[in-house]
Amino acid sequence: MKIAIGCDHGGYRMKEDLKDYLQELGYSTADFGTDSEESVDYPDFGLKVAEGVARGDFPLGILICGTGIGMAIVANKVPGIRAALCTDTFMARCSREHNHANILVLGERVIGLGLARDIVKTWLETEPGGGRHQRRVEKIRAIEEGCGGGGGLV
Numbered sequence: 800m801k802i803a804i805g806c807d808h809g810g811y812r813m814k815e816d817l818k819d820y821l822q823e824l825g826y827s828t829a830d831f832g833t834d835s836e837e838s839v840d841y842p843d844f845g846l847k848v849a850e851g852v853a854r855g856d857f858p859l860g861i862l863i864c865g866t867g868i869g870m871a872i873v874a875n876k877v878p879g880i881r882a883a884l885c886t887d888t889f890m891a892r893c894s895r896e897h898n899h900a901n902i903l904v905l906g907e908r909v910i911g912l913g914l915a916r917d918i919v920k921t922w923l924e925t926e927p928g929g930g931r932h933q934r935r936v937e938k939i940r941a942i943e944e945g946c947g948g949g950g951g952l953v
Contacts, residue, residue, distance in 0.1 A: 802861060807870075808833060811834075879901075
């Protein structure tokens, strides 16, 4: 499986580490940048990854910035994206099982590389749940369609 990955300057070191780790786990990556710790604007990179996942070019994505907050906000503006900012493995598991998150967001200045690796592994190994979880994700899709599909607010 090929995973889209992107960051701003605040997440560059973690992105580079996670690319190697993902390869160890048997995944390949499509790197949407940035390519250094030189200051850049996180929306530019978050949007590229989110659009790639939303189009179906990649089944999943990972975004990283200093706190993860900015990237999560940007990614969740793209229809079809359910980006989850996770700071521990419990959040990672629940974001996939309960919320069917298709983008994992991490904050390099909030968590260390070891924990980031544990979060990524847990997130990738967790399957989306059915039943009540699927029903709730469908409600999220309906809200999204109502707000962005020309139908106005629900």
